[in-house]
Amino acid sequence: MPDTDVCFLPAVELAQLIRNQKISVTQVIRAHLDQIERLNPKLNAIVTLTAEQAMEEASSADRLIAEKKPLGPLHGLPVAHKDLFLTKGVKTTFGSPIYKDFIPQIDSLPVERLKKAGAISLGKTNTPEFGMGSQTFNPVFGATPNPYDLSKTCGGSSGGAAVALATGMVAIADGTDLAGSLRNPANFCNIVGLRPSVGRVPNWPEQLGWYTMSVAGPMARHVQDVALAMSVMSGPDDRSPIALDSPGSLFNRPLARNFKGCKIAMTLDLGGLPVEPEVTQVIESTRSIFESLGCEVVDAEIDLAEAGEIFMLWRAWRTELRITPLMAEHRGELKDTVIWNAEQGLNITGPQLARAEAKRTEFYQRMREFMAQYEYLVLPVNQVLPFSIDLDYPREINGVKMNTYIDWQKTAYYISAMGNPAISVPAGFADSGLPVGVQIVGRHRCDFEVLQLAHAFEQLTRFGLRRPLICDV
Secondary structure (H helix, E strand, C coil): CCHHHHHCCCHHHHHHHHHCCCCCHHHHHHHHHHHHHHHHHHHCCEEEECHHHHHHHHHHHHHHHHCCCCCCCCCCCEEEEECCCCECCECCCCCCHHHCCCCCCCCCHHHHHHHHCCCEEEEEECCCHHHCCCCCEECCCEECEECCEEEEECCCCCHHHHHHHHCCCCCEEEEEECCCCCHHHHHHHCCEEEECCCCCCCCCCCCCCCCCCCEEEEEECCHHHHHHHHHHHCCCCCCCCCCCCCCHHHHHCCCCCCCCCCEEEECCCCCCCCCCHHHHHHHHHHHHHHHHCCCEEEECCCCCHHHHHHHHHHHHHHHHHHHHHHHHHHHHHCCHHHHHHHHHHHCCCHHHHHHHHHHHHHHHHHHHHHHHHCCEEEEECCCCCCCECCCCCCCEECCEECCCCCHHHHHHHHHHHHCCCEEEEEEEECCCCCEEEEEEEECCCCHHHHHHHHHHHHHHHCHHHCCCHHHHC
């Protein structure tokens, strides 16, 4: 099998080939490192490469197979870790010059679990400074372009991960999602990104152990590979006070399901948000696909506008805690939007947060009642197509001014505020050839059910099989 074909095999299939000794781990890792060497200079997706260490681990992995030792479910699979996750002995910069030489002595929990499952890390993936903003650029490593059009952004903040997957550099990647950072780059790069339920993949180490907006999760080229990653990344851990008790083995069940009679609510603009026509056109085209699966698709709106205000308050509060201690000594090394968001947090009062949390509880009940009528909510992931890589964020959509650097992704962060699991799955392409994903939102804590509908949609459409042209150059 040609090396490039190896690089695009589904992770589930690749893991089985390794286990059955149809291909060696050394061959797999070498093929992916060759792909990185060939494409990464143009894409800047992998920003810290651990090639030598990966090859040593591949040799050890092959010995375990030869000795018939027990193997983890991801044995020998090449992965990469977002440069926000701590990686023991490997540089972790957070995309900030303040941490450009920082080498942690522990692994973040997602890294720890992927390693334990037998995955082999090829390095770190690019992210915006402190993961803030859905355009992947930073002063340490520069920008990561979209593999479908190098003049456009790949999104963010898990942008390097999305590009690495889209171009066959890794089989599975990890990421985080506060305002859409697992969904947005998946949407822009024609791959799959799941925002799990809060606590499904425990956050550790975490300064704010009870914080419920930001989650960690997996990305891959196929929904079944996301489920495979969730089977090892999810599960309880007493280091996180909000970790769910459900075991990761829940995600080992078959994804196939009969959707006859399943009710889906579809919204093209989430109650009047500006959405570019090309995005609307692709999302509208998914209606017939869901109907062909047996679903009943109903045009339905839920007003979540105030949920956005709640989200922005809690985002600013969190940013202030993390960034303000750095501002006294390193203000000149922080980008303007990070400083702005931290300073917004300085002005928040206790009564504001109390009322915001009370309002958020009201919205949870509103969302619960809405989702009792519909098993799924389908909508755009983001309101725009991938925009210029030279633009830090869109200033307007359809003539509507964007007041902040993340206003253009309200269709993503309104859902974050509610805490429901949500996935971006490839849904088609605009006339320009740029990818568009569809966002599927499930009921509270129904992550597996989200994967089931995404899998059924993916199997019927196969949009995710279309590779970027850069892979064939």
